[in-house]
Structure formats: C-alpha cells, structure tokens
Amino acid sequence: MKPGIPKGTRDFSPEEMIRRNHVFHTIQNVYRKFGYVQIETPAMENLTTLEGKYGDEGDKLLFRILNSGEPFQKLSKPAPEVRTSEVSEKGLRYDLTVPFARYVVMHQNEITFPFKRFQIQPVWRADRPQKGRYREFYQCDADVIGSNSLLNEVELVRIIIEVFKSLGIQISVRLNNRKILAGLAELIGEPEKIIDITVAIDKLEKIGREKVVEELLNKGLSKDAVQKLQPVFDMGGDNDTILASLERMLKDSETGMKGIFEMNFILDTLKDVYPNDIVPVVDVTLARGLNYYTGSIIEVKVDDSRSEFSSSICGGGRYDDLTGIFGLPGVSGVGISFGADRICDVLEEIGAFPDFSNISTRILFVNFGQAEARHCLKIVSALRDKGIYAELYPDEAKMKKQMSYADSRKIPFVALVGTEEMKSRKITVKNMEDGSQSSLSIDDLVAKLG
C-alpha cells in the first residue's frame, strides 16, 4: 500500500514544529499577559451543536463523522435516499467559537464572568485546498464572554498589535461594525438582505462597482435601493471622514448610529491609551461571513512589502447571543482568532523566523563499545542534571557514521571518551564548527557548555 494523507492535511517535520511552536508560544504568552486562561474542547462535536451556525456555505464545509456500528447495514444497496442525520450525528469542529459557546453554557455554574479564555486547537473544513487554505488548520482564539464593555474590543486590538509586533510582521487592521451594515440595510428598506448586501459590498475592491451593483440587483434589490447605497461606494478618506458621512446617511437609524458610536469609542480609546500603535482602518466593505457577528468586526491582513500574502491572518468580532441557542440568552461575547498556519506561511515567505539552530542537543558522546558507553552515560546523565542537552549515540557504529550524525543534527560538540580518557578521567571534546579539540574534566565541560 502506498502511504498518503488526506487532501489538505500536512505532516510537520521537527524543524517545522520548532517554528510552529514559536508562533503558538508567542500568541499564548500575549494572551496570558492579558489575563486569558486556556481551555480545550473535543475535536468532534454533536452535529446539532455545529449545524446552522456558519450559514449555508459553512454547513457544506462541515466534516461529518459516520456513526460507528455499520450505519449503512440496513440500507438497500443501490444508493438509497438517506438523510445525513440517519448515518451521522457527530462532526469535526469548524471553528473554536461555537464549541466555546457550548462550553460556556454547559459550565455556566463553574464560570466566573466575565470569562476570558484562550484556546489553541486545530479545526477542520471540507474546503478545496489552495494557497493559505488547509482542511486542517490551527486557530488561536481569545474571547471575552459575559461583558458588554467596548474595552474588550480595545484590548483585543491591542493584543493583535502586540502579537504581530513580537512576530515581526507588518499588518493592517480593519474595523467595521455589523450594526452599521444593518443600518444601511434598514436605510434602503431591505433589512433582511443584510447578508447579501454585505457580501456584495465586500467585493467592491476586488470586482469593482459595476459588478457589485449587478450582483445586488441579481439578489433581488430594487434599482432604487441600490441607488441609495451609492454613497457607500464613494466612501473614502480617513476614519473621521468616513464615520462622518456614515453618520449623515444613518442619522435616522438607531442601530446604525449605535454602530457608529461603538466605532468611535474603540478608535478614540485606542488613540488615547496607545498613541504609538498603528490605527485600525474603518472599512464599511468589511463583511466577514460568519453569521453570528452582531457588533464589531475585526480583520487583519499582512501589510508588508516582503509579502504577497493577501488572505486574512486574524479575524474576529462581537456576537451578542451565541450562547442563546444553547439556552443561555443575554450573554455577549467578543473574540479574535489568529490563523497560525497562515502566519507560519507569511513568516516563511518573508524570512522572519528567528534562527532556531542549536536549540536541541549540545553535545553528542561517541559510542566506542559497551564499557565506554556505560561510562559515558554517567557523564551524560551528570550533564543533563545541569540542564545541558546531551546524548549518547546508541549504537557502536563507525566513527564516520557517528560524526556524520552529529553533523547532520547540527550538534555543536562531540565528546570522545575511549579507554584513554576513561583512565585519565578526561573527556576529549571536539568543536564541530572549527574542528578544534580539547581535553576537559567534567567540571570544565559543564562550565564550557553551561
């Protein structure tokens, strides 16, 4: 049998894992610094938990797990009409936010609100893989649930900026508010078409004004309604200009005005508290597909001359009632999610990973035979007790082979302890970089490597 792995999944080599862990640890450290605590949830959830939370597209991309116990046994042979629900009741998680909402409801009596949790785990989507798109990928989520304060939004933006500063990636942050989009839909008298409108508007930059108008008309909007959206197409300038013109448009929409207020609050607070940070850009065209967002919407893209990466690498927003469907209404949450795999792709592309050579074994002991190996193991053990990464070559192989092993592992020192050294209680240490050799006591060696 020829080995293989499912489409859109990947193996990670030791070198890649070092890099990936660097990203995970950087994000995790920032989360911890801001008071977030970690949880994990199962890879699979009940389909009832997952379905209907991500829109029609999302449901299509859910990986469904076949029930165990031969679910097809009772079915007739030639492709019977069978409802998915009859053969599958579990699915792999599509994101971390919905399972988190489920977690909050199930554990509401143990949780002290506001609850600030982070979660770093893989998610699965049955997408067609392409650039920056995998069927298994890691999300690094931080959410605050049980607090309406806009200070949470402010904090999350600050976290984003700190993370990417630590990683060394230049970014741009875009900010929008679902209430503004709802206000616009209200304004043109098509409040129930908010999703269609936002999805179309989102493409403005990509496909241009005419195509967007065409798409809106196709979705059943009247010419008059589309005409009313014109100011949105023309919107430009700095944040204040955009917000001012939105205010003119939405002055009669209570929801819309609330969205504008929220945006202003977040931007003003950021400017006041973090005057040196990059400023999020107000962007009415930012839609984000996830159906459950109700307030702020955040998206981060790479803005680095060294990178061509155009997909978003972090996103988030506020959802006012995600726990409601699980039976805990009136609890608002807001969160962000870093796409670790895409971030790794970007770091790779721009060569911004730190140098991780030499973080493993520092010294390898050559194996000359049973008695020598035993003697060396004692020294190795003493070194490890001092916190020095050391290892003994397990086989009594040829010198060349053992040296090559050290070389390919980039181990900087090799210890040669044969009968001579055992007698004199010394260790011959070879520096693999310059080839120099010296004869040292254990204490000298500890001092050299420690």
Add this chain to the structure above:
RNA sequence: GUGAUUGUAGCUCAGCUGGUUAGAGCGCUAGAUUGUGGAUCUAGAGGUCGUGGGUUCGAGCCCCAUCUUUCACCCCA
C-alpha cells in the same frame, strides 16, 4: 460545488512528432581514511513512469475514468 493545473528514483526535475535496456543532480550505502564530520574521488543500491481501463505492431508520451498536487471562483483562518 465550478474552472484550470500537476504526478517519472528518498528529494528536485530531464525524457524530442509514440520506437530497443527510462536518465541527471542532490541525498543514501560502501570504499579511498579500522579514534574523527563537512570537501574531493571511486563504486553501488534504488523505478509495476499516481492508479485502473482503452487505442496501437509498440505507450512515460495519445484517449477515458479515478485519485493526488497546485491555483482561481465561491467562501474563509
């Protein structure tokens, strides 16, 4: 789901309009060098040409199907 694209040695890839025994570089193994890695030289191992059908006297090359790779659309981290 739609439209393209890819698959030949462990890796990166050649392989002419279909024509004898499918090649190279790197890597690997052994030796030159039995207590010294990288550099050099020599030798060697390694392939059902993604898979299954078809066309043909003859298929790595043409046709069909399928899987896989990569990319765009849709959507998204």
